Amino acid sequence: MKANEELSDEEIIEKVRTSDKDLYALIINRYQKKLIRYANNLIKNEEKAIDIVQESFIKAFINLNSFDTKKKFSSWIYRIVHNQVENIRKKYKQETPLLEEWDFESKDDIEKDFEQKETIEKVEKCLKEIPLIYSEPISLYYIDEKSYEEISDILKIPMGTVATRINRAKIIIKKICQKN
């Protein structure tokens, strides 16, 4: 029998739903860092990002029975955070600063080829200057390492649109980086 830590997200969710609610802590521990960074990228306010992530985990728990375990939990929880950020942005539109320092996690543990490392650096440097419509998919792709399909599921846009936005983001980033 597998130890709980070795179980997939979906297997843990099934256990949380049926027998052991305490295992939900494992899920929170797995995702909170990534989600705080993701929310912070969107809302550019760490305090609010933490609140958003906490609220998202609560919402996810309440609606856990609506999650289809044949699908990826990570896309589902990212989508909840995305929606939560959208709600907060609508609510506090005036309060949200447009340009602030973006604080990305270090990528020490990520083994990437040179080209991708270079792209990550460029993304980190220039991401704050591009519109959210482009910065969100490109950060999900390069920083959170999501596939086009997962990004499509998170943002609820067609995969073709994901590809287009990422390509446009690359062009914009290239222009901005060259300008800088």
Place this chain on the structure above:
Amino acid sequence: MSKELNITENVMQQINEGKIKMKPRIYFIAGSILTFVGLVFSITTSIFLINLIKFYFRTHGKMAEYRFEQMLANFPWWTALFAIVTLLLGIWLIKKYEFSYKKKPFLIIIGFVLAIIFVGIFVDIAGFNDSIIRKNGKMKNMMNGYYPKGYLNEIRPNR
């Protein structure tokens, strides 16, 4: 990091104290069934109303200017309005389905609306309305006002 630990603690504490509870599975199943029923209602109502509009135009003959004005004056506008409302309801319900965001939204909306208009017109051409008028029943009373005097004799010449 301590803030992150707080998230786990805060959420788990609320779960263990029973402050937050999972919604039961039946809640989501009922939601899916209602969405499906709503969509079926929206599709059938839209088709029926579009079929009625097509029938109205067909039975009132060609659109010569005078007749067209007369038709507009007598036109049962509620059917058009209700058809639009049910179409919008259908589009909104379709957006709730998983597949809907995989395609471009305007393609789904245009496809949905065109399919309903096409089926609505086809239902009329297939003689659905004429067969209702031929039969005496509740539906026939509902159709009153959609066909002009004399149309009944056209489709039931033997009576």
